[in-house]
Amino acid sequence: MPAACVRAMKYTGMIFRPPFEARSLLLQVTVGCSHNKCTFCTMYRDLEFEPEELSQIEEDLKEAQEFVPDITRVFLENGDAFCLEAARLAQIAEMVHAYLPKVETITMYASVKNIRNKSDDDLKRLRDLGINELNIGVESGLDETLSFLNKGYTAEQAYTELGRLKAAGIDFDANIIFGSAGPGKSEENARATAALLNETKPYLIFTGTIHADEGCPLYDEMKSGRFKECTFGEYLDEEKLFLSLLDLPGCYYFGLHPANVVRMHGFLNRDKERLLAEVEKVRAALSDRLDERPVRVSGEGGIIF
Ligand code: SF4
Structure with a gap:
């Protein structure tokens, strides 16, 4: 034509x-x-x-x-x-x-x-x-983080609604954001988010890290220093704990976003040990920079290593 x-x-x-x-x-x-x-x-x-x-x-x-x-x-x-x-x-x-x-x-x-x-x-x-196979920005399982991100729902509502979706036979892909609870809350965020996903069973998990471009409230929070990003070490701790807690056979773990500290993918639970080893490999490579916070390019928030 x-x-x-x-x-x-x-x-x-x-x-x-x-x-x-x-x-x-x-x-x-x-x-x-x-x-x-x-x-x-x-x-x-x-x-x-x-x-x-x-x-x-x-x-x-x-x-x-x-x-x-x-x-x-x-x-x-x-x-x-x-x-x-x-x-x-x-x-x-x-x-x-x-x-x-x-x-x-x-x-x-x-x-x-x-x-x-x-x-x-x-x-x-x-x-x-x-x-x-809906693509859902679940982001976190912590109430205070969902509120800070202004998602418009609570963790309890996420449990209920994602459960209803699954009961109707509709699969979903869960987007989650490491570091969204901020420094000092990595463990809490990892535990709450893994618990939510273990219960609601997405077929795919798409991981990202918190970052912001000019034009949104988080950008102003970060610029003013009111919200601080996690350090490389905290990001690695959060992802390691999150991954180790997941029990989702057959779920595809998609962690290739340029904003991620570790870029990797694989199937749970089959590849879990290999994915955890990837986290440790990056930790070893960044061993003298674990207290640094990432520097990012604008746009997709890609980390400059
Ligand atoms: S504001 Fe952005 S992240 Fe939030 S629901 Fe709309 S498109 Fe998704």
Whole structure:
């Protein structure tokens, strides 16, 4: 087909996706994030949240049908597409299957908050429509940290809502943030977060470390010195304890974010000893810098070693 015939699918602002959705069709169903208040997040700060028009979504699906008719996985954009009401998500899922009949999985970013506005029957219906493997910023299992990050839910609510999601057959990937409790709280954070994940059983854990770009409250907290990052030693202690406490056979541990002190990945529990050895290898390499705090590049928060 000549390039001139291809109308661009509609995307508003910067489009984000998890690294493992590189081969998925990215379909915009909302603009921005309905919460947009997490202390550390600048992703959608300048965008006003609104659901995308169904007519626009259908136009985009018609176009996708032309150039990726055999696609099997769709990632719904943007920041927390699972905030949409169950009836609207069901309508979108039905449209996806009508235009792209080979799609098996429809996934998206979601928040613990987004599960609360859906009944158990809603969740089961959405699972029946192929909605699965949601990417959820769980971040921490500590109440005071969730409050500091301004996530909009408590640890108890995370236990309840993630449990309801799993009971409906919907798997999720848990993003967690080392160092989010700050120095001196690494052990507490590791224990609380591992306990939450052991109970709610994500199929994948995506690890990161706390960092902030200009334009969010955490940046100001860090700049003023009111919030201090952990040292390399504290990050290593937190990850070692967290990993050692996890008991999640078959769960994929994805720790390749450039913001991480240790970059590694593998399957739990099979590769746990190898992953723990990676932590010790980095500790040995940084043995004379364990009291230093990381220096980062802006953007993804990559650490300069
Ligand atoms: S971290 Fe996620 S839920 Fe929080 S403001 Fe950013 S996009 Fe929204």
